[in-house]
Each structure stands twice: as structure tokens, then as C-alpha cells.
Amino acid sequence: MRIAVYPGSFDPITNGHLDIIERALKVFDKVIVAILINPTKKGLFSAEERVELIKKVTKDLDNVEVESFEGLLVDFLEKKETNIIIKGLRAVSDFEYEFQMALMNNKLNSNVETVFMMTSAEYSFLSSSSVKQVAFFDGSVEGLIPSMIIGDLKEKVRKVKEAEQDGSK
Template sequence: MKIAVYPGSFDPITNGHLDIIKRACKVFDKVIIGVLVNPNKAGLFTIDERVELITKVVKNIPNVEVESFSGLLINFMKKKESKIIIKGLRAVSDFEYELQMSLMNKKLDPEIETVFMMTSAINSFLSSSAVKQVAIFDGCIKDLVPDEIIPCIFKKIKEL
């Protein structure tokens, strides 16, 4: 069985993330969405809230699991018996960063492979940070995130 891990902070999950998830599910037997605590990013949602939102969004995709983790991605992958990392790329700047991460992961575990998936053109500008910025100023985030989590995003922002 080919098990792939799609790691990220997903704060919140966007339609770009969802596009990568759906496409990866066609390539791999199982896709585990690894929701990580990124110490370099200030989170809008707690880790548990992110897992809950993602689970709601992917509930109809049978070969997806959602789980949080902290620490090294390589350790999480060993626990999940996966050798494949999925990374979505929007632009050359993403590639430069993700290449460095891929090489570091390969150094930590030579059996690990990173599969880069290019974003769909419609999502090439999309990021969780941009979604939060638009939502903070009460802008329209329809078509940027799954419809079922839009109310959750605005509710969370009002709590700030």
C-alpha cells in the first residue's frame, strides 16, 4: 500500500490544499494529512480546531486520514509507515524552500521521497495567510476556502 503524508499547518485549509489532497488521493492508496504546529507561524486556529475543520472538509474522501503531530516530520512518517511526502507548489519561491526541506528530509531518512504537485492555476495566488488577511478585513473568502468552513473562519476572527 502506498501511503503518502501531506504535511502543513493548514491554518485554515484552503481550496488550494483541498485540490492537492483530491489529486493526491488519485495517485496514492492513502493520504494522511499531517497537521503540524509550526513555531514560525502564528496560528488563528488551535491544532485541534484545524484537525476538526479539515476532517469536516474531507469527510467524503474515503482514502484520507487527518492527524496532528509535532516534532520532526520524519518521525511522524515512520509512525505512519509512510515513505512519501506530498508538497504543493505555487511558485518558484515555494520550490526553493521545499527543495531545501526535501533534501533535509532525505538526509534524515534516505528512503523518503518527496513528490511535488503543482497547484492548479486557479489557486496559484492562494495561501492561508492571504485568506486570513482578507477575512480579518471582512472581505469575501468564497472560492478561497471550502464553503462549509467560511462561518468558522469569521467566527474565529470575531473572537480575536
């Protein structure tokens, strides 16, 4: 069985991420969506919330697992008994960073291979950061993230805004 790990922060998952997951399933028997817990980076959603959101949008996709992890990606790969990383690329700027990460992961474990998948053109501008910015300014995120989690994003943004207002009073 060919298992690949698709790592990222997915804060929140976008239609671009979902596109990569669906296309990766055409190449691999199983895709593990791995949410990196980065203690130095505060996300909008907690790691547990992100796991639940991704499970919600991938529930109809066979052979997708979702979990979070801490530490080195190569250690997570070993635990999952695979050596394949999937990375989505939107532009040349993504490639430069991801190429360095691929080399580092290969240096840490020479059996690790990174497979780069170009994003579909319709999602080439899309990032979780831009989705959050649009949501915080009450713009429409329709078509940017899976429709079934738009309510989750709006509710989270509302709570964050309320907390900020309560903190400034």
C-alpha cells in the same frame, strides 16, 4: 498500500490544499493530512480546531486521515509506516524552500521521497495567510476556502477581534 503524508499548517485549509488532497488520492491509496504543531508559531486556529476543520471538508473523501504531530516529519512518517511526502507548489519561490526541506528530510532518512504537485492555476495565488488577511478586513473568502468552513473562519476572526478590542480598553 501506497500511503502519502501531506504536511502543513493548514491555518485554515484552502481550496488549494483541498485540490492537492483530491489529486493526491488519484496517485496514492491513502493520504494522511499532517498538521505540524509548531510551538514557536501561533496560528489563528488551534491544532485541534484545524484537525476538525480538515475532517469536516474531507469527510466525503475516502482514504483521507487527518492528525496533528510534533517533532520531525521523518519521525511521523516512520510512525505511519510510509516514506512519501506530498508538497504542493504554487510558484518557483515555493520550490526553492520545499526543495531544501526535501533534501533535509532525505538527509535525515535516506528512504524518504518528496513528491511535488503543482497547484491548479486557479489557486496559484492562494495561501492561508492571504485568506486570513482578507477575512480580518471583512473581505469575501468565497471561493478561497471550502464553503462549509467559511462560517468557522468568520466566527474565529470575530472572536479574535473582540479579544483585541477588550485588551485595548
